[in-house]
Amino acid sequence: MAYERFSYVYDRLMEDMPYDEWLRFAKGCWDKFGHPRTVVDLGCGTGSIAVPLAQEGYEVIGIDLSEDMLAVAQSKADEARLHRPLPPGGSVTFLQQDLRDWELGRQADSVVSFCDCFNYLLEEEDITKAIRQAYAGLKPGGVFIFDVHTAEQLLDYAASQPFFLNEDDIAYIWTCGYDESRSEIEHALTIFVQEEEHHRGDDTPSEWFNRVEEMHTQRAYPLPWLETQLREAGFREVVCYGDFLFKQATEDTRRAFFAAVK
Numbered sequence: 001m002a003y004e005r006f007s008y009v010y011d012r013l014m015e016d017m018p019y020d021e022w023l024r025f026a027k028g029c030w031d032k033f034g035h036p037r038t039v040v041d042l043g044c045g046t047g048s049i050a051v052p053l054a055q056e057g058y059e060v061i062g063i064d065l066s067e068d069m070l071a072v073a074q075s076k077a078d079e080a081r082l083h084r085p086l087p088p089g090g091s092v093t094f095l096q097q098d099l100r101d102w103e104l105g106r107q108a109d110s111v112v113s114f115c116d117c118f119n120y121l122l123e124e125e126d127i128t129k130a131i132r133q134a135y136a137g138l139k140p141g142g143v144f145i146f147d148v149h150t151a152e153q154l155l156d157y158a159a160s161q162p163f164f165l166n167e168d169d170i171a172y173i174w175t176c177g178y179d180e181s182r183s184e185i186e187h188a189l190t191i192f193v194q195e196e197e198h199h200r201g202d203d204t205p206s207e208w209f210n211r212v213e214e215m216h217t218q219r220a221y222p223l224p225w226l227e228t229q230l231r232e233a234g235f236r237e238v239v240c241y242g243d244f245l246f247k248q249a250t251e252d253t254r255r256a257f258f259a260a261v262k
Helices: 003-013 019-033 050-055 067-083 124-136 151-160 223-233
Strands: 038-042 059-064 091-096 108-113 138-149 163-166 170-179 184-194 209-219 237-242 245-248 255-261
Touching: 003 067, 003 170, 003 184, 019 050, 019 108, 019 138, 019 255, 038 050, 050 059, 050 067, 050 091, 059 067, 067 091, 124 138, 124 223, 151 170, 151 184, 223 237, 223 255
Parallel strands: 038 059, 038 108, 059 091, 108 138
Antiparallel strands: 138 255, 163 170, 170 184, 184 209, 237 245, 237 255
């Protein structure tokens, strides 16, 4: 599928995600720990966090492993510039790198990673590498902010599945399988997305749908263990909030946020 259609599918399926809340939360953390000039967005996807930050005057470096995602992000950034030029100091650059092993050649003021990117790291050593790399990529005093789904959220997904969407131009069937021993969930999605209009041999219009199979696996890690990894990496101050609120995470938290100061 061409990345333009991939963009359409991804952003349609993610259009209800709380991007404004992630941006609000990041800025709330910066109010507490210091405002950055340069921000690294790990697992930036199609740029839905990186581009708005650039439009607010931040120098943003978006990092993702997916070439398709980055192509979409660059297209969105270019389109955004056409509608509204970036303010002084605002910029966005996209790099294809692994969040466990990325390098800018300089340190940033803040590193963020939202939309549960760290849950896609399926082994403890992957988490440790990613945290240590974030520490290395920060200036002293810089803050690392990221969120994770908790095991309770993954259990909710498993208990509530299957999920369905049925609209005129897109539909999906989403099922989940949960491995309690690893706090790991496998999401299987079958997506049907409407193609541009095709014609039969007699030029009679007909509708065609592309079928896309997606498999995503996520693992939840105990919050105290994540805090330990942050402290062992060298972060001097670590706080853990719950569900977009600046209140300490609890056993009922579904999405936990860490803010760690170098």
